[in-house]
Amino acid sequence: MREKGKKYLGAAIAAGMVSVLFLSGCSGNNGSGAKTEIEILQYKPEAATYFDKIEEQFNATHDNIHLTISSPYDASTIMRTRFIREDYPDIIGIGGDINYSYFTDAEILADVSDYDGLGDIKEAYVDIAEALEIIPTDGTYMVPYMANAAGILYNKEMFEEHGWEIPTTWDELIQLCEEIQGEGILPFYFGFRDTWTCLAPWNGIAVDLAPADLCRQVNKGTATFTEGYEETAEKYIKLIEYGPKDPIAYGYNDACTAFARGESAMYPIGSYAVPQILSVNPEMNIDSFVMPASNKKDGNTLNSGIDLGFCVTSACENKEAAYEVLDFLLENENIQDYVDAQNAIPCKEGDFDLAPMVDGMREYIDSGNMTDYQDHYYPSEMAVDAILQTYVLNEDMDAFLARFDKDWQRYNRDIIRKVQMHEEEHGSTK
């Protein structure tokens, strides 16, 4: 009995070893002929179906290039581990945030200013991408593809039923909240247990009230957050008062469900939340409006940033082929498909059909009156979202602003030194 058992064990081990060797042998060869290989690694797994289709169509219509697109979960970790292995994809699809700034700074990305397709991209978004460079350069390192916008989502049916008007100034917004509350309805829902959602209303208010380049000014040493964010912080806390009694108790998912079930009239979050809300209540009629934090009617701007942009890596051996892939991605038809699938806003000029929930923002999009999310400049390790959560809990504005300034200096030390060295060398920049 024992002997037999051991034989089995031996066989199993041998089998295991052999299969391991066999499999490791397999993954080594990618067998392909003269075709140029282009690999895209993009960070939005929710768009995987779209990119699978693109990959298929591209390969069916192009004989000279073979395209592979991967849309893994947790792409940021995967990108980092691949960078450290020096196994660079040809094109990466990332958002226009601090990671893009870091990657540009680390010279991982190639200059794409010679790419013709860039001319079709809306000026505003190219500017947003360029502003994210830590040290301003002459080059362009990203082809903005899709944008998202954040404002306030509202329950259209509920608004129509009660005859509520869309507010265009801060005072109107507060008045509206009072009115909604007066009818026994909760004006806002928040899901602040999921810390990152604390940033959504913050961004919306900050773009209206704080200078767009506040973070860069602070890095140069010409401004402080205590001054720059004072009004934002004040209005932020005011807005929270119109939410549930204990906003920290609920998560993002709870808030989406609550809003979908009509438990609140409005929900200050980006358009990205719409699919989750609709999954709970497919019939719901959602629209959005721009956060009116300023009291001047024309003082408000749409909070919009680059949700997905494509960057060619410096390691890419065949830039021409990469541009051909980008051309394909930027074909109007494909952009429209993406917009339909993801409720996104295209960065390309042109007449596209946008999702109904961005109707209320259309005017701003068309006129190009938009400003990047402030949090795209915040280093993630500083955890501004958690600082905001703390502020929501203790409502101590002075401590909040003081901490913002102090932590900023701590977490951006290397960047600040770099920027100030650059300033000294080049005098003041644009």
Place this chain on the structure above:
Amino acid sequence: MKEKAVRVKANWPVMILLLLGLSTIAFPLYMAIVIAFKQPSEMTNTISGILSLPSKWSFSNFSQAMEVTDFWHSLRNSILITVVTVILSILLHSLLGYAVGRNRSHSRFYKFVYLFVVSGMFVPFAILMMPLAKQTASMGLGNWAGVILLYVVFYMPMNVLLYSGYLVNIPVALEEAARVDGASTWRTYWKVIFPLMTPMHATVAIITSLAVWNDVMTPLVIMSGTGQNTLPLAQLNFQTQFGTNYNLAFASYLLALIPILIFYIICQKQIINGVVNGAVK
């Protein structure tokens, strides 16, 4: 098996307590099952809503979840990685555990090896991740084999701790008897000690397999780009930054739970079957 028929009177008070304790497990499980059968449009924030039974019992979530995760393929990968890791762990870790356990009380070298290996348990994975990603790639191990190898190393500290602890209760006299009969140390180990450690093998198998089965980080970091998925990796598909399909995800988690539960039930029989009782004294 060894229970004498005369004494099978069950200990009822203990059973009642155990049943009561079970409610802490039954409730989450109930919730998980109910959610796995519901549609996203049935999700609410009210208590009665979440605890209510689904409006209709259909396995569509399960079949859809299997499709999204490419279930059979991912399952095969997960099983292969887990099984090979467990077998290698039992063989290698018990061996090291034995060498260390028998010698650490009188040899400085083995005491050092013991502390050196066991302290490896406390290295935060995050600090190893980057260097390992680089190292495995440069050695051509950015694949399954690499993942298995890393698991064998990661769980070595814990398993060596377990094995050498278990050895304390296995008298040296048993080996000496075998040695007097002329068997070599090597042979004595495989003939006498290894079988005696069956309960610990089963324990190690359970703990290691469970850790491997649920692990996301190692395959994510090491196997990224190979196009191969393990079940937990495939399950990440249900969560995106801005939305999670809990219904599909729960269905998929329940499916992934079954193989490991079966494995546990098989192993835990070994813990009891391999009673050292008679053999030791």
Place this chain on the structure above:
Amino acid sequence: MKNDRKRTFLLMTIPILALFICFNTIPLIRGIIYSFTNFKGFGTYDYVGFRNYMDLFTDTRVWNSYLFTFKLAICATIVTNVISLLLALGLNSKIRAKGFFRAAYFLPNVLGALVVGYVFQYLFTYILPALGDLTGSGALGKSMLASEKTAWIAIMIVCCWQNIAMNTIIYISGLQTVPEDVYEAGSLDGATGWRKFRHLTFPLIIPFFTINTVLCVKNFLMVFDQIMAMTQGGPAQSTESISYLIYNNGMKGGSFGYQSANAVIFFIVIVAISAAQMSFANRKEEQL
């Protein structure tokens, strides 16, 4: 003969040890090297000497994460050990449907973090406060996860709930080494219940008690999954564990070098604690 035995032991040890050094020690050394740089995780970096280590001592966030982690680890270790030992004794006693019970109590360990997170978040956000309202208990009326004072308790409950299964298995396998005649001899002397446990059973399973405490301390000090699933470090950063900070800021964020330094310090601290713990336990074992 004696030399032969020695050589066999060495042959058993060296290759396995080499493997361990190759995939644990060497990468660790590389990690330690990174801790002296301002490496972001990609791109170029500079050596900054001991700057990262100096910064650690002035970083209140790091200090708070140590406080939280240790508080959690100590409490959770005690609770888990007590409950799992009781559970192991129960599951090892003469009961019906033993297999069923053992399988059922194992379940918490297999449920994925997403499920555990969702279910317990729901429990703490909606169900417990509703119970609190029902019973008029003010303490329960508010979500435990929403307060800096209570969130850690919620995390502890989930940690214990998940870890008890594992510790119970280890205790059960330990109980198998207790020869039945020890019990029999004991019952002849009239030793029952607590006294039997205290004087007969417990001394024999002390090695397993040691293993379990070490594993618990290790698991809880390195707590990560439960934090990710339940609070992501909130509210107000009150549940940021050390591992969470290292992963989140080092891997996800741009302070890889700095968090490597944190990891090195953390490693030294846990090794010191465990070494103390084990030598203490060894002394105990020898006494008995």
